[in-house]
Amino acid sequence: MSNPVYLALDVPQLDAAVELAQKVKGHVGGLKLGLEFFCAHGAHGVHEVAHAAGLPIFLDLKFHDIPNTVAGAMQAIHVLEPAIVTIHASGGRAMMEDAKAAAGENCKVVGVTMLTSMDQNDLDKTGVTGTPHDQVMRLAELAEASGLDGIVCSGQEVGAVHKQWKNGFFVVPGLRPAGSAAGDQKRVVTPRQARDDGASVLVVGRPISRAPDPAQAAREIEATL
């Protein structure tokens, strides 16, 4: 089985990102490039990292706009050949359908449900009713009906979603090895728990990128799986 861990390369400098990608090569299954990286380095930066590491690239750009705009953005990133791209499931059915239709042939499109940095209190303040579990299940159902490949959710919900959507592709961030600092993440589980509950991709950032020896930290996480 291939390594399900994707390292989130949330570092501001391109040379630091390339160096980190090369360090963890062979110890993670892919690399996730998000808003911080893409806003700083754009398509050029994605090419540099992809070339340096030779690993699948997950573009976590979390598109959220009207259907026509999101479809155009999806087309614009074909050239980067991402393995996975995120959009916000709360953008609605038409947006998700058009995004999937515009995505590259080998690109999985997954819908972000409820950010792992939010808890019940944060959800209440957005005016959405119900629990985080309710919100994730609601948006997972909509994402599946819209033809997406899967969703992004926390490890606290992935088991329930997996029961409803058997062949879905589930990306789980907010992962912390036992004893590591949660930081801004609020719905946290261990990589092992998320994997056991049905996660397809385990997104890990700071526990690897900020470790004194990132390759060792990645190996230690893989050993727990």
Ligand SMILES: O=c1ccn([C@@H]2O[C@H](COP(=O)(O)O)[C@@H](O)[C@H]2O)c(=O)[nH]1
């Ligand atoms: O709900 C979400 C969606 C995306 N993320 C992203 O995952 C990583 C997590 O990084 P850590 O350092 O391991 O906390 C980061 O790039 C987020 O943008 C998420 O955390 N939660």
